[in-house]
Amino acid sequence: MKIASWNVNSVRARLGRVLAWLSEERPEVLCIQETKVVDDAFPAEPFEEAGYVPLFFGQKTYNGVAILSRTTPLEVSRGFGDGEDDLGARFLVAEVGPLWVASVYVPNGREVGSAHFAQKLAWLGRLRAFLERNTSPDQEVLLCGDWNVAPEDRDVWDPEALQGQLHCHPDERAALQHLCGWGLVDTFRLHHEDAGLYSWWDYRRLGFPRNRGMRLDMILASASLARRCVAAEICREARKGKGASDHTVITATFR
Protein backbone atom coordinates (compact mmCIF):
# COMPACT_ATOMS: atom_id res chain seq x y z
CA MET A 1 0.00 0.00 0.00
CA LYS A 2 1.62 3.20 -1.24
CA ILE A 3 0.77 6.61 0.25
CA ALA A 4 1.94 9.86 -1.35
CA SER A 5 2.14 13.55 -0.50
CA TRP A 6 2.74 16.50 -2.84
CA ASN A 7 2.72 20.25 -2.50
CA VAL A 8 1.68 20.97 -6.09
CA ASN A 9 1.71 24.79 -5.99
CA SER A 10 -1.68 25.07 -7.74
CA VAL A 11 -3.63 21.92 -8.58
CA ARG A 12 -4.94 23.51 -11.78
CA ALA A 13 -1.50 24.54 -13.04
CA ARG A 14 -0.17 21.05 -12.17
CA LEU A 15 -3.14 18.92 -13.23
CA GLY A 16 -1.44 17.20 -16.16
CA ARG A 17 1.67 16.37 -14.16
CA VAL A 18 -0.31 15.03 -11.20
CA LEU A 19 -2.53 12.86 -13.41
CA ALA A 20 0.50 11.49 -15.24
CA TRP A 21 2.24 10.63 -11.98
CA LEU A 22 -0.92 9.00 -10.56
CA SER A 23 -1.39 6.80 -13.61
CA GLU A 24 2.27 5.75 -13.39
CA GLU A 25 2.47 5.07 -9.65
CA ARG A 26 -1.13 4.28 -8.66
CA PRO A 27 -0.79 5.12 -4.95
CA GLU A 28 -3.67 4.19 -2.66
CA VAL A 29 -3.81 7.78 -1.38
CA LEU A 30 -2.35 11.10 -2.53
CA CYS A 31 -2.46 14.05 -0.13
CA ILE A 32 -2.12 17.40 -1.91
CA GLN A 33 -1.18 20.81 -0.54
CA GLU A 34 -1.36 24.31 -2.00
CA THR A 35 -4.25 23.55 -4.31
CA LYS A 36 -4.90 27.32 -4.55
CA VAL A 37 -8.51 26.93 -5.62
CA VAL A 38 -11.98 27.30 -4.14
CA ASP A 39 -13.99 24.09 -3.79
CA ASP A 40 -16.41 25.02 -6.58
CA ALA A 41 -13.53 25.16 -9.06
CA PHE A 42 -11.56 22.10 -7.88
CA PRO A 43 -10.91 19.79 -10.86
CA ALA A 44 -12.66 16.75 -9.36
CA GLU A 45 -13.70 15.06 -12.61
CA PRO A 46 -10.25 14.38 -14.07
CA PHE A 47 -9.23 12.70 -10.81
CA GLU A 48 -12.43 10.66 -10.75
CA GLU A 49 -11.79 9.56 -14.32
CA ALA A 50 -8.32 8.48 -13.19
CA GLY A 51 -9.91 6.25 -10.53
CA TYR A 52 -9.63 8.46 -7.45
CA VAL A 53 -12.25 9.91 -5.13
CA PRO A 54 -11.20 13.46 -4.16
CA LEU A 55 -11.90 15.33 -0.95
CA PHE A 56 -10.87 18.97 -1.02
CA PHE A 57 -10.81 21.94 1.30
CA GLY A 58 -9.73 25.09 -0.49
CA GLN A 59 -9.90 28.85 -0.63
CA LYS A 60 -9.22 31.61 -3.12
CA THR A 61 -5.60 32.17 -4.22
CA TYR A 62 -3.72 30.64 -1.28
CA ASN A 63 -3.32 27.37 0.62
CA GLY A 64 -5.86 24.59 0.05
CA VAL A 65 -5.49 20.85 0.75
CA ALA A 66 -6.95 17.69 -0.74
CA ILE A 67 -6.98 13.92 -0.27
CA LEU A 68 -7.37 11.60 -3.26
CA SER A 69 -8.17 7.98 -2.51
CA ARG A 70 -8.80 4.90 -4.64
CA THR A 71 -11.52 3.89 -2.17
CA THR A 72 -14.12 6.38 -1.00
CA PRO A 73 -12.71 8.41 1.91
CA LEU A 74 -14.92 9.50 4.79
CA GLU A 75 -14.38 13.13 5.68
CA VAL A 76 -13.51 13.60 9.35
CA SER A 77 -12.57 17.27 9.67
CA ARG A 78 -11.71 20.48 7.83
CA GLY A 79 -9.46 22.55 10.03
CA PHE A 80 -8.91 22.17 13.75
CA GLY A 81 -12.34 23.30 14.96
CA ASP A 82 -10.73 24.66 18.13
CA GLY A 83 -12.25 28.12 17.98
CA GLU A 84 -9.00 29.73 16.85
CA ASP A 85 -8.03 31.08 13.42
CA ASP A 86 -6.85 28.21 11.22
CA LEU A 87 -4.80 30.65 9.08
CA GLY A 88 -6.40 29.37 5.88
CA ALA A 89 -7.41 26.02 4.42
CA ARG A 90 -4.48 23.94 5.65
CA PHE A 91 -5.78 20.80 7.32
CA LEU A 92 -8.08 18.07 6.05
CA VAL A 93 -8.67 14.69 7.69
CA ALA A 94 -10.33 11.58 6.28
CA GLU A 95 -10.76 7.95 7.16
CA VAL A 96 -9.61 5.65 4.36
CA GLY A 97 -10.59 2.17 5.47
CA PRO A 98 -8.74 1.69 8.77
CA LEU A 99 -6.41 4.61 8.06
CA TRP A 100 -6.79 8.02 9.65
CA VAL A 101 -5.18 10.30 7.06
CA ALA A 102 -4.50 14.04 7.21
CA SER A 103 -3.28 16.39 4.48
CA VAL A 104 -1.27 19.09 6.25
CA TYR A 105 0.04 22.46 5.07
CA VAL A 106 1.89 24.14 7.92
CA PRO A 107 2.04 27.96 7.84
CA ASN A 108 5.32 29.21 6.34
CA GLY A 109 6.11 31.61 9.20
CA ARG A 110 7.52 34.24 6.81
CA GLU A 111 10.21 35.63 9.11
CA VAL A 112 11.83 34.29 12.26
CA GLY A 113 10.55 36.23 15.25
CA SER A 114 7.53 37.67 13.42
CA ALA A 115 3.90 37.27 14.48
CA HIS A 116 3.52 34.80 11.59
CA PHE A 117 6.41 32.78 12.98
CA ALA A 118 4.77 32.61 16.43
CA GLN A 119 1.51 31.53 14.77
CA LYS A 120 3.36 28.77 12.92
CA LEU A 121 4.72 27.37 16.18
CA ALA A 122 1.29 27.64 17.80
CA TRP A 123 -0.33 25.94 14.78
CA LEU A 124 1.89 22.88 15.27
CA GLY A 125 0.85 22.79 18.93
CA ARG A 126 -2.80 23.01 17.92
CA LEU A 127 -2.29 20.09 15.56
CA ARG A 128 -1.04 17.97 18.44
CA ALA A 129 -4.04 19.05 20.53
CA PHE A 130 -6.31 18.04 17.65
CA LEU A 131 -4.73 14.58 17.59
CA GLU A 132 -5.20 14.26 21.34
CA ARG A 133 -8.88 15.16 21.03
CA ASN A 134 -9.72 13.13 17.92
CA THR A 135 -7.57 10.01 17.66
CA SER A 136 -4.97 7.93 19.43
CA PRO A 137 -1.38 6.90 18.70
CA ASP A 138 -2.66 3.31 18.88
CA GLN A 139 -4.65 3.94 15.71
CA GLU A 140 -3.28 3.81 12.15
CA VAL A 141 -2.54 7.52 11.78
CA LEU A 142 -0.83 9.16 8.80
CA LEU A 143 0.01 12.85 8.62
CA CYS A 144 1.11 13.74 5.10
CA GLY A 145 2.21 17.18 4.09
CA ASP A 146 4.40 20.19 3.75
CA TRP A 147 5.68 20.88 7.26
CA ASN A 148 7.67 23.98 6.31
CA VAL A 149 10.33 22.73 8.73
CA ALA A 150 13.58 20.93 7.89
CA PRO A 151 13.87 18.62 10.90
CA GLU A 152 17.68 18.37 11.03
CA ASP A 153 20.82 19.93 9.58
CA ARG A 154 21.18 17.00 7.18
CA ASP A 155 17.85 18.08 5.65
CA VAL A 156 19.19 21.40 4.30
CA TRP A 157 21.76 22.21 1.61
CA ASP A 158 23.86 24.63 3.68
CA PRO A 159 23.22 24.12 7.40
CA GLU A 160 25.84 26.67 8.45
CA ALA A 161 24.49 29.48 6.29
CA LEU A 162 20.91 28.57 7.16
CA GLN A 163 21.43 28.06 10.88
CA GLY A 164 18.63 29.74 12.80
CA GLN A 165 16.90 30.80 9.57
CA LEU A 166 13.31 30.09 8.58
CA HIS A 167 12.57 26.35 8.25
CA CYS A 168 15.70 25.53 10.31
CA HIS A 169 15.16 27.49 13.52
CA PRO A 170 15.48 25.50 16.77
CA ASP A 171 11.99 26.61 17.84
CA GLU A 172 10.46 25.17 14.63
CA ARG A 173 12.38 21.94 15.04
CA ALA A 174 11.28 21.69 18.67
CA ALA A 175 7.64 22.29 17.71
CA LEU A 176 7.81 19.52 15.10
CA GLN A 177 9.54 17.22 17.57
CA HIS A 178 6.87 17.90 20.16
CA LEU A 179 4.23 16.92 17.62
CA CYS A 180 6.08 13.69 16.83
CA GLY A 181 6.31 13.06 20.57
CA TRP A 182 2.59 12.29 20.45
CA GLY A 183 3.58 9.08 18.66
CA LEU A 184 4.66 9.74 15.08
CA VAL A 185 7.66 8.63 13.05
CA ASP A 186 9.22 10.30 9.98
CA THR A 187 8.89 7.39 7.54
CA PHE A 188 11.65 8.65 5.23
CA ARG A 189 14.29 8.36 7.96
CA LEU A 190 13.36 4.72 8.57
CA HIS A 191 14.96 3.96 5.21
CA HIS A 192 17.47 6.73 4.41
CA GLU A 193 20.22 8.26 6.53
CA ASP A 194 22.07 10.44 4.04
CA ALA A 195 22.22 14.21 3.91
CA GLY A 196 21.43 16.02 0.68
CA LEU A 197 18.01 14.45 0.11
CA TYR A 198 15.41 17.18 -0.35
CA SER A 199 11.76 17.56 -1.27
CA TRP A 200 11.75 21.30 -2.05
CA TRP A 201 14.06 23.50 -4.12
CA ASP A 202 13.64 27.25 -4.57
CA TYR A 203 12.53 28.27 -8.06
CA ARG A 204 15.06 31.06 -7.84
CA ARG A 205 18.81 30.88 -8.35
CA LEU A 206 18.80 27.43 -9.96
CA GLY A 207 17.98 25.70 -6.69
CA PHE A 208 17.12 22.35 -8.25
CA PRO A 209 20.00 22.00 -10.75
CA ARG A 210 22.40 22.86 -7.92
CA ASN A 211 20.53 20.64 -5.43
CA ARG A 212 20.16 23.57 -3.08
CA GLY A 213 17.03 22.45 -1.29
CA MET A 214 15.43 21.34 1.93
CA ARG A 215 13.43 18.33 3.07
CA LEU A 216 10.20 20.02 4.13
CA ASP A 217 7.68 17.35 3.07
CA MET A 218 7.12 14.28 5.22
CA ILE A 219 4.79 11.38 5.78
CA LEU A 220 4.53 10.84 9.53
CA ALA A 221 3.14 7.53 10.74
CA SER A 222 1.97 6.15 14.07
CA ALA A 223 3.82 3.15 15.51
CA SER A 224 1.65 0.37 14.09
CA LEU A 225 2.13 1.76 10.57
CA ALA A 226 5.80 2.63 11.07
CA ARG A 227 6.44 -1.04 11.89
CA ARG A 228 4.94 -2.00 8.54
CA CYS A 229 6.72 0.70 6.49
CA VAL A 230 8.86 -1.12 3.93
CA ALA A 231 9.95 1.85 1.79
CA ALA A 232 9.92 5.64 1.62
CA GLU A 233 11.00 7.69 -1.35
CA ILE A 234 11.45 11.20 -2.66
CA CYS A 235 10.52 11.20 -6.35
CA ARG A 236 13.00 13.68 -7.81
CA GLU A 237 11.80 13.00 -11.35
CA ALA A 238 8.61 14.94 -10.69
CA ARG A 239 10.62 18.10 -9.96
CA LYS A 240 12.36 18.06 -13.33
CA GLY A 241 11.66 20.21 -16.35
CA LYS A 242 9.52 23.21 -17.10
CA GLY A 243 6.20 23.42 -15.32
CA ALA A 244 7.19 21.56 -12.15
CA SER A 245 6.08 22.52 -8.65
CA ASP A 246 8.86 23.77 -6.40
CA HIS A 247 8.14 20.70 -4.23
CA THR A 248 8.33 17.13 -5.43
CA VAL A 249 6.15 14.18 -4.48
CA ILE A 250 7.14 11.80 -1.68
CA THR A 251 5.87 8.31 -0.89
CA ALA A 252 5.76 5.74 1.89
CA THR A 253 4.90 2.09 1.30
CA PHE A 254 3.33 -0.14 3.96
CA ARG A 255 3.09 -3.88 4.16
Added chain:
DNA sequence: ATGGTTGCTTAGCAA
Protein backbone atom coordinates in the same frame (compact mmCIF):
# COMPACT_ATOMS: atom_id res chain seq x y z
C1' DA B 1 20.58 43.71 2.72
C1' DT B 2 18.81 42.21 -1.66
C1' DG B 3 17.72 39.36 -5.40
C1' DG B 4 16.10 35.54 -7.96
C1' DT B 5 11.00 32.63 -9.92
C1' DT B 6 6.29 31.06 -9.98
C1' DG B 7 1.06 31.33 -9.51
C1' DC B 8 -2.97 33.86 -8.84
C1' DT B 9 -4.82 37.81 -10.31
C1' DT B 10 -4.16 41.48 -12.77
C1' DA B 11 0.04 45.13 -9.11
C1' DG B 12 0.98 43.03 -5.55
C1' DC B 13 1.20 39.22 -2.33
C1' DA B 14 2.94 34.83 -0.76
C1' DA B 15 6.16 31.39 -0.97
